[in-house]
Amino acid sequence: MLFILGMSLGIFKRIKVPARVMEVAVFVVFMLFFEFTLVLTDPVIDYVTGGAPLLKLMFNSVIAAVLFFLHRRSERWVLRKGGEK
Numbered sequence: 615m616l617f618i619l620g621m622s623l624g625i626f627k628r629i630k631v632p633a634r635v636m637e638v639a640v641f642v643v644f645m646l647f648f649e650f651t652l653v654l655t656d657p658v659i660d661y662v663t664g665g666a667p668l669l670k671l672m673f674n675s676v677i678a679a680v681l682f683f684l685h686r687r688s689e690r691w692v693l694r695k696g697g698e699k
Contacts (some may be wrong), residue, residue, distance in 0.1 A: 636692055644685040651677055 622639065652674060663669035 633693055637689060640685065640689045640692055644681060644688070648678065648681050651681065 622643075655673075655677065659670055659673045663673065
């Protein structure tokens with residue numbers, strides 16, 4: 615599912631799509647990827663932290679910060695390569 619959504623971003627680059635639509639598409643893809651990452655890493659984080667809520671929050675914040683950086687870069691890349699204003 616995430617792969618298909620990611621591929622749709624590549625298709626959006628090739629055809630003329632309004633920039634706002636591309637921004638929303640990138641946002642949705644990264645929100646789904648963030649949730650997927652949290653669900654995938656939760657058992658590992660829970661094992662490492664021993665279930666301590668504050669430590670889990672810190673790990674999740676690091677994941678969110680990394681994905682925020684990737685989101686900003688990919689959004690600029692997609693909008694630069696295509697997208698009408």
